[in-house]
Amino acid sequence: MRDVAIIGIGIQKWGELWDRSLRDLWVEAALNAIKDSGVDHIDSMYVGCMAPGLFVGQEHLGSLLADYLGVTPIPATRVESACASGGMAVRSAFLEVASGVSDIVLASGVEKMTDVDGGGATYALATAADAEYEVFQGVTFPGLYAMVARDYMHRYGLTREQLAQVAVKNHDNGSLNPHAQYPMKITAETVMNSTMIADPLRLFDCSPITDGAAAAIVCPLDLAKKLSKQQPIKIAGIGAGTDRIALHDRKDLCEFRATVKAGEAAFKMAGVGPEDIDFCEVHDCFTIAELCVIEALGFFERGTAGKATAAGETARDGKMPINTSGGLKSKGHPVGATGLGQIHEIVTQLRGAAGDRQVKGVKRGMMQNMGGSGGSTVCHILEVV
């Protein structure tokens, strides 16, 4: 298996972009990644996108976007794993390069979520849960994660204020990210006084509806220096996993088994453990998710992540910086693009190019991108070489 590196990244400013279409957003991010890498062509491409049929009446994004980027007749594939679609697109690009079938592969993600109304978006997102056994009964994602939060609070004594600190920390980071949808600082009071969505989760516990795209150029590590002037960032470990899709089928609501599995696989391939990771981007679709995930990855003991967050251990200057980009909460959550947004942040940090939010001396970063209520997860470990 060939070693694989990332030599280019691209993104655009995420937000409610009513004057832009899916293809516009995606082409901007893809061109930015190509320009960043300096390559003059790509051999194949992957698009992570969750539900373009429901959001904008368009499937077949591989053909559409290869066309609008002007790169036909190259192979183009869409991959979907709900909100983990972007991370899975990176995994697919890795496999194609590692196999030797292609050299320069574009991994990308996009979602255009604001062309439907709020109810339409909630319906589209709910298709990531079990349609027949969860959604038809009326539950949507805020309700599912609220059940996880209630269970966690009950078992581990997590306080409402500790939970709020996840959002406070991520907005603090996001205030320094020029691509973030909501780059304003907030306080714990803002979170605790915001509109109730699904008890105990309030508006500021939830990631927003976002239009956005991001992309990366992947190639064999031994070609990286020849193809690009950028510092190559090695994809040292990849891992993916699944869990029972419906919450009621799981033995432990707070243990995200797909994340445990994906993390273990990525650590094994990279030959490192949680203690060797300098910083991590995780899937904070709701505040409670961040806590469960950083425990599932082994950064914190079960039941301790809330206290650790309130003590500043996950801040930029903490012992394990989490979501320096602002996370899904502040940067935004265009579901298919989110995994690539995480890759964008890790590469930016590893290049030392994160400006005011730069974490000093980082050499190895990790990302965790999750579908639904944790039914699927993909992790990647990136290293400076």
Add this chain to the structure above:
Amino acid sequence: MRDVAIIGIGIQKWGELWDRSLRDLWVEAALNAIKDSGVDHIDSMYVGCMAPGLFVGQEHLGSLLADYLGVTPIPATRVESACASGGMAVRSAFLEVASGVSDIVLASGVEKMTDVDGGGATYALATAADAEYEVFQGVTFPGLYAMVARDYMHRYGLTREQLAQVAVKNHDNGSLNPHAQYPMKITAETVMNSTMIADPLRLFDCSPITDGAAAAIVCPLDLAKKLSKQQPIKIAGIGAGTDRIALHDRKDLCEFRATVKAGEAAFKMAGVGPEDIDFCEVHDCFTIAELCVIEALGFFERGTAGKATAAGETARDGKMPINTSGGLKSKGHPVGATGLGQIHEIVTQLRGAAGDRQVKGVKRGMMQNMGGSGGSTVCHILEVV
């Protein structure tokens, strides 16, 4: 790159299966493939499916189907390339095995199309075209392929009866396939007297709306004999390509460029040419598509495929048997499953297990699976080893 083989195939009887859900169909096909191969576990899985969000309100099929097959926490990825989703799932499984990341990978496809009414199905399928420049103007796939047919008839003198012979031949083959949705023989008169859909295409020029699933087990060739008692079938060549998604952007309506590119790539990897292929399954979503495709793959000169079909050259006993399974026309077209259905037929023929429709002495078969009006295509060449 490791050599890759298929050691198991599974399918169920396709049709309008109102008493079965998407997960039921898929699990039956997946279990059949696992049983056929004899493996006791799988390491990873891919699901090709075009539009489950629009057809049944369910995305995130990787997690859902890994769950219902009882194989969590293995990685599970859905891939989509409209009606070529199944073929792309095989390509993804090939890449994962070739790279060395996984050994035993399930490639599968499924579509449940009859839980919406006819208008809903036509809308869902139309999302494979360019939503903004084709579909919003009112065109759907019968109309798009009708334009191709008109152009072909005008340029090459194709007659209405020659076109009908594609359907006659495919129904003749399908009458011998126990999994076919419409296993009845028809005559050219049946086609030419059937309801007009989009001039010149009539009802019997069009593939049907189908519920169905199919699957295959893929592994390294050098492990095949150890893992399974089945004759290993090598995936000797894979190829994929794209074209401008909208018909109005193409220079030549009758030249399917994505198919030309995908075919060339597959031939190159396998080290063979069209003359070395013993039989081929192609994407006859409409009768005219079969003619354009078998020309794009190099089996027939441009403009001659209609005459060749009428002369019996593509029949089971012709010089180049095409769609011995019955094709999309007779076997059915559950869009995400179609590519795996083609793989099922090729492996069955190469094993010499096709019963009354067996083509004698075949050693090398090819499949061509196409998205939309040819915006994407994937080809695989399979060989007896």
